[in-house]
Amino acid sequence: MVRYANRMENVKASDIRELLKITDRPEMISFAGGLPAPELFPVERLKDVTVRVLESCGSEALQYATTEGFGPLRMKIAGRMNKKYGTRLSARNVMIVCGSQQGLDFTGKIFLNEGDVILCESPTYLGALNAFKAYRPRILEVPTDDDGMLLDRLEEILDSVDRIKLIYTIPDFQNPSGRSWSAERRAGFMKLLAGRDILVVEDAPYSELRFEGDMLPPLKAFDTEGFVIYLGSLSKVFCPGMRIGWVAADERILEKYVLVKQGADLHSAGFTQRIISMYMDLYELDDDISKIRKVYKKRRDAMLDAISVEFPAGTKFTHPQGGLFTWIELDENINTRELLAECLERNVAFVPGEPFFPNGGGRNTMRLNYSNMPEEKIAEGIRLIGTAIGEMVSR
Amino acid sequence: MVRYANRMENVKASDIRELLKITDRPEMISFAGGLPAPELFPVERLKDVTVRVLESCGSEALQYATTEGFGPLRMKIAGRMNKKYGTRLSARNVMIVCGSQQGLDFTGKIFLNEGDVILCESPTYLGALNAFKAYRPRILEVPTDDDGMLLDRLEEILDSVDRIKLIYTIPDFQNPSGRSWSAERRAGFMKLLAGRDILVVEDAPYSELRFEGDMLPPLKAFDTEGFVIYLGSLSKVFCPGMRIGWVAADERILEKYVLVKQGADLHSAGFTQRIISMYMDLYELDDDISKIRKVYKKRRDAMLDAISVEFPAGTKFTHPQGGLFTWIELDENINTRELLAECLERNVAFVPGEPFFPNGGGRNTMRLNYSNMPEEKIAEGIRLIGTAIGEMVSR
Structure with a gap:
């Protein structure tokens, strides 16, 4: 047995x-x-880029690589976020993962003891629940309207529930609801969380796919204390089949992600990381x-x-x-x-x-x-x- | 804080x-x-193969894919093992992972409660220890000579220690020692383990790199009861930078690996899996x-x-x-x-x-x-x- x-x-x-x-x-x-x-x-551009990567740095692209990810790609991702969102990230705040799903799993592994409480939107992304559940938390839903979590209800929960470790959010075009948090809700949420020693996971795979209305700043842009862990992904804006996402976080927190990734799979594929990095040099992802x-x-x-x-x-x-x-x-x-x-x-x-x-x-x-x-x-x-x-x- | x-x-x-x-x-x-x-x-062959993959099935290669891995690749890996080692595996026994390191991490996640005992060779692969440690097992070393684990000492431990969940082994060209288990030791080990409800993890990234002496059958080849979990890797025989390894196991056990992979990163990159699969069609990996x-x-x-x-x-x-x-x-x-x-x-x-x-x-x-x-x-x-x-x- x-x-x-x-x-x-x-x-x-x-x-x-x-x-x-x-x-x-x-x-x-x-x-x-x-x-x-x-x-x-x-596909056509990728044919070109892939051949160039193999010709210019094939041996390096196919060799073992650093756990944190390919340096130039980390720098470009940080720079791109800074330009779009006004964040102040450097390459040292960014680790490459195998899709942002891996960032979710690592988040559970790094922070959750059995019985710790996660707050989430209601409804929320099924894959995040799957990732977190393996670490046996209590998952509580925060009532949510068309503008995001209801802050008065959130405050009640924060004041009355013990062992809240983190809040899982998808502020842009949420999976499954398609809703986005309003600007006021984002600011109010971050104000409410200040000084509480609770982490916020901002899952943002869809953020760049806005086709109506103005871009809204991510929670990470309000994060002066370093308690927001931002999960980015190239799956929806480029392609999912290379499995490239990233975690952007405070440097001391990111160190833990690096240690966990070392044990979990050593590093993400250098080959695909270099392809995407060169793609971003030669073409305009936007x-x-x-x-x-x-x-x-x-x-x-x-x-x-x-x-x-x-x-x-x-x-x-x-x-x-x-x-x-x-x-x-x-x-x-x-x-x-x-x-x-x-x-x-x-x-x-x-x-x-x-x-x-x-x-x-x-x-x-x-x-x-x-x-x-x-x-x-x-x-x-x-x-x-x-x-x-x-x-x-x-x- | x-x-x-x-x-x-x-x-x-x-x-x-x-x-x-x-x-x-x-x-x-x-x-x-x-x-x-x-x-x-x-590198040259990979340029050719990669372009062919993008031309013949670019959209599929770049899309989300199944958690188990790319079917034809799983089939080729099973067939290759059967041919070389006399195992009787089908594609349903094989799941693709991001390097066999991921197989080690999943093994910890699937089997280990805090305080469970893992037995290993002495010395043993550091990366396996890193993967397992996150699940807080007790790790005990089995005394080892140039032919593998000492079976009398192993038997003593099996008979006297509680909560042994699994035995971690690297029978071929072990990391770090370079030693290989003799044929007799392999057979004796499997006989000793029969009917004990203890799992064996066989980590085999180097097995095909024999340059002296005769090929020895993997423990998996002796496994009539389905308690050996075999971890294979293309990192040492092809390249590490695509992060392709595999878990070969009993179908019911493999189902758990699939569930865990679903939560951990959804699936391994379809792009690199298809490249390797086509490479195996066009060229002779051997x-x-x-x-x-x-x-x-x-x-x-x-x-x-x-x-x-x-x-x-x-x-x-x-x-x-x-x-x-x-x-x-x-x-x-x-x-x-x-x-x-x-x-x-x-x-x-x-x-x-x-x-x-x-x-x-x-x-x-x-x-x-x-x-x-x-x-x-x-x-x-x-x-x-x-x-x-x-x-x-x-x-």
């Missing part, structure tokens, strides 16, 4: 993931994943991003338009100003897990909302991704879901 | 790592790292490996010859039949940390042996790597170390 660690009781297979395994069939219209549009990946924004805006519009027409009157849905997702709240009597089963038979998929609530609930909610399907498929898929909802309601 | 998890007390910076940071200076002769020879990386073997054999010979001449009479050193390292035992009065300080001033580096003993000791030992330096540098470096030893002895 194989004896696993106790923590594995908290690391479970997801029934929904099993269900959704069939969504890679070509006939399927899938709004389930969080996949970027692959037709926008800069050009790629503005192409992505244009396409995603059209897809969002197509989805929201179709929802307005095809879903029952009174259906609530968010109006994301960027990112990849919208969030639907159906009539209370509709169970979206059951709806998913119906929809899969019609070759259309989404993710039911319940798993995004760490303590249950949201059985009538769902997350829809619009970045990975062309507009005509979006229209057709939403029509199919709308029909399925209609049939469930009439039963 | 930042409050870290208790486990971080066991995740410490290494003073030796700090010392060795200077070894990437060009004037340094370094026997310290475990670096393969970069001049043997197949051709590359036989080139590496020839070069390393010469370097080993150069190092052992120089040690015989330059080090004090009576110095013990191992005669590795493959791999990257030899292991030195100096006169008991010589502290190799102090020797390292002397040597760094002369621009030659190695790793003192003490950190490879989880419970201390071995202050007069050192690990020497011969794969990363040309023969003339090896001769010169060993001469410099020999002189430094001589001076310490005469003081």
